[in-house]
Amino acid sequence: MTGWQKITRNVRVISMAFEIEMRQSFTDAFVLFGIIVQPMIVAFMALWMLRDQVADYAIFVVVGSGMTGLWTTLLFQGGNSITGERWTGTLEPLACAPAPLRVVVTGKLLADITQSLFSIIFCYAFISILMGLPVTIAKPWLFAGSIVLTIIAFIAFGMIIGPLFILNPDFQRFQNGLEFVVYVLSGFLFPIALLPMWTTPLSYILTPYWAARALHAASSGSGSNEEIFFCWGMLVLFSVLYFFLSKYLFRVVLRKAREDATLNMQ
Amino acid sequence: MEKIKLNIKIFFEGAYLSYVGLFRWLRPATYFATLVFSPLTQMLFFVLIGTYADGSSHAYFYVIGNALMNAAMSGIYGVTMSIGGERWSGTLPYLFGAPANRMSLFIGRAFMHILNGMVGVVTGLLWGWLLFNMDYSATSPWALFLTILVTTFSTAGLGLLMGCIGLITRNVMFVNNTVYFILLLFSGANLELSSLPVWMQVVSKFLPLTRGIASARLIIAGHSLAEVGSLLLEELAIGTFYALLGYTLFRWFEFVAKKRGTLEVF
Numbered sequence: 001m002t003g004w005q006k007i008t009r010n011v012r013v014i015s016m017a018f019e020i021e022m023r024q025s026f027t028d029a030f031v032l033f034g035i036i037v038q039p040m041i042v043a044f045m046a047l048w049m050l051r052d053q054v055a056d057y058a059i060f061v062v063v064g065s066g067m068t069g070l071w072t073t074l075l076f077q078g079g080n081s082i083t084g085e086r087w088t089g090t091l092e093p094l095a096c097a098p099a100p101l102r103v104v105v106t107g108k109l110l111a112d113i114t115q116s117l118f119s120i121i122f123c124y125a126f127i128s129i130l131m132g133l134p135v136t137i138a139k140p141w142l143f144a145g146s147i148v149l150t151i152i153a154f155i156a157f158g159m160i161i162g163p164l165f166i167l168n169p170d171f172q173r174f175q176n177g178l179e180f181v182v183y184v185l186s187g188f189l190f191p192i193a194l195l196p197m198w199t200t201p202l203s204y205i206l207t208p209y210w211a212a213r214a215l216h217a218a219s220s221g222s223g224s225n226e227e228i229f230f231c232w233g234m235l236v237l238f239s240v241l242y243f244f245l246s247k248y249l250f251r252v253v254l255r256k257a258r259e260d261a262t263l264n265m266q
Numbered sequence: 267m268e269k270i271k272l273n274i275k276i277f278f279e280g281a282y283l284s285y286v287g288l289f290r291w292l293r294p295a296t297y298f299a300t301l302v303f304s305p306l307t308q309m310l311f312f313v314l315i316g317t318y319a320d321g322s323s324h325a326y327f328y329v330i331g332n333a334l335m336n337a338a339m340s341g342i343y344g345v346t347m348s349i350g351g352e353r354w355s356g357t358l359p360y361l362f363g364a365p366a367n368r369m370s371l372f373i374g375r376a377f378m379h380i381l382n383g384m385v386g387v388v389t390g391l392l393w394g395w396l397l398f399n400m401d402y403s404a405t406s407p408w409a410l411f412l413t414i415l416v417t418t419f420s421t422a423g424l425g426l427l428m429g430c431i432g433l434i435t436r437n438v439m440f441v442n443n444t445v446y447f448i449l450l451l452f453s454g455a456n457l458e459l460s461s462l463p464v465w466m467q468v469v470s471k472f473l474p475l476t477r478g479i480a481s482a483r484l485i486i487a488g489h490s491l492a493e494v495g496s497l498l499l500e501e502l503a504i505g506t507f508y509a510l511l512g513y514t515l516f517r518w519f520e521f522v523a524k525k526r527g528t529l530e531v532f
Contacts, residue, residue, distance in 0.1 A: 029440035041447045045312075048457050049319045173299040180307035190318035
């Protein structure tokens with residue numbers, strides 16, 4: 001198979017996985033909770049709590065609350081992207097299919113992230129229309145660029161979470177707790193300077209932190225263009241690292257499926 | 267006399283077995299992840315937003331509010347899954363086929379989760395002492411104990427009602443997550459109720475937790491049990507009302523499901 005044929009095939013696999021995941025997720029009320037109900041409640045609470053503290057707090061809350069929806073969806077949908085196949089008994093057929101599992105999962109994650117972007121739109125509409133607060137984006141082009149890199153970075157992150165959850169059930173046990181840990185470490189709704197110094201390196205290795213920093217800086221105009229470009233650089237760097245790590249993790253998952261035949265055992 | 271003894275036996279056996287059934291995967295790591303780590307991270311998130319908004323001197327407000335939310339963690343999620351889980355695990359026909367007293371059987375489902383919720387609240391308050399230097403020197407331990415008991419009971423009452431709704435819907439997780447976040451928003455755990463719009467203050471009066479959180483704040487500030495007595499009685503009444511409403515729904519569901527043969531219809 002030539003390189004071009006390989007690309008065409010992978011694009012087709014991604015688009016099919018994208019479509020199936022979209023159709024399945026939109027019938028799942030829990031997904032709707034993650035992208036609509038929870039971010040809007042978090043937005044309302046944050047808005048009420050931060051109204052005297054943060055300049056341009058409306059856009060700060062829109063971005064921060066939207067990021068919580070983005071991360072929650074990635075954690076639960078992306079984290080279960082492979083485990084869910086096991087629950088429905090389709091993991092081993094999927095592992096044996098000629099389409100690479102990584103490519104299938106990429107399509108699923110793309111669908112999950114695309115859906116979860118609605119959380120930002122819902123928060124925007126909620127705060128702007130229902131609450132009547134002025135919500136303007138200071139640097140729209142840089143904001144758009146940050147969104148694109150955020151999607152890529154979140155997919156890369158999901159490519160690690162999915163295999164980790166299936167390889168080590170202990171990760172899955174901590175799924176609910178990990179939701180808020182990333183909210184805290186990534187500074188979605190407050191600066192990480194409030195946290196103890198020892199946690200800062202942990203924030204730095206998380207792409208949601210760099211994504212939140214870039215989106216906050218571009219939306220409120222609080223950061224310089226150089227700062228936003230720096231965040232973009234970090235997003236690209238960690239996305240590449242995550243993709244390489246995921247390659248190894250997927251290899252282990254496939255080996256378990258094909259050689260040990262233990263993948264379906266829970 | 268024999269009948270009373272039998273009902274007490276059904277109550278405790280049902281309580282224990284449903285708890286074991288729900289936590290069939292019960293291991294120390296799972297328990298820690300669900301009932302210690304996850305509430306801690308949620309508390310950290312809201313306390314940090316709160317201290318970012320109001321300064322660290324107001325941390326006590328958020329610590330107490332979020333520690334009491336742990337009662338809802340057990341009361342809503344645990345109880346809902348104990349009742350609703352009967353349908354998912356296919357045990358509902360046996361449950362409704364048994365001649366056991368329905369009240370003992372129904373209320374018993376909440377018993378272990380009330381104990382669990384109390385442990386969760388105490389753990390949350392201890393985290394507050396360890397991480398945010400909470401001062402409990404003026405607190406009457408017995409008054410606080412009673413407040414925690416009444417609050418966990420009242421949230422479990424709402425959980426019993428939600429569990430019944432879980433028997434007639436496919437989206438149990440949507441139901442209990444939404445209810446949990448509504449409590450987070452309306453109970454005053456993170457927002458001063460007096461600062462909220464009037465309609466939200468009215469809604470909060472009909473929900474469990476609101477008065478429990480208010481009582482706990484007063485008791486920790488040094489007030490006596492007599493001063494919060496009326497709040498606790500109202501909290502108890504609300505919890506009892508929801509539990510009875512849940513029981514009525516439970517009996518109605520049993521009647522309709524048996525009549526139509528829809529016990530396991532999804």
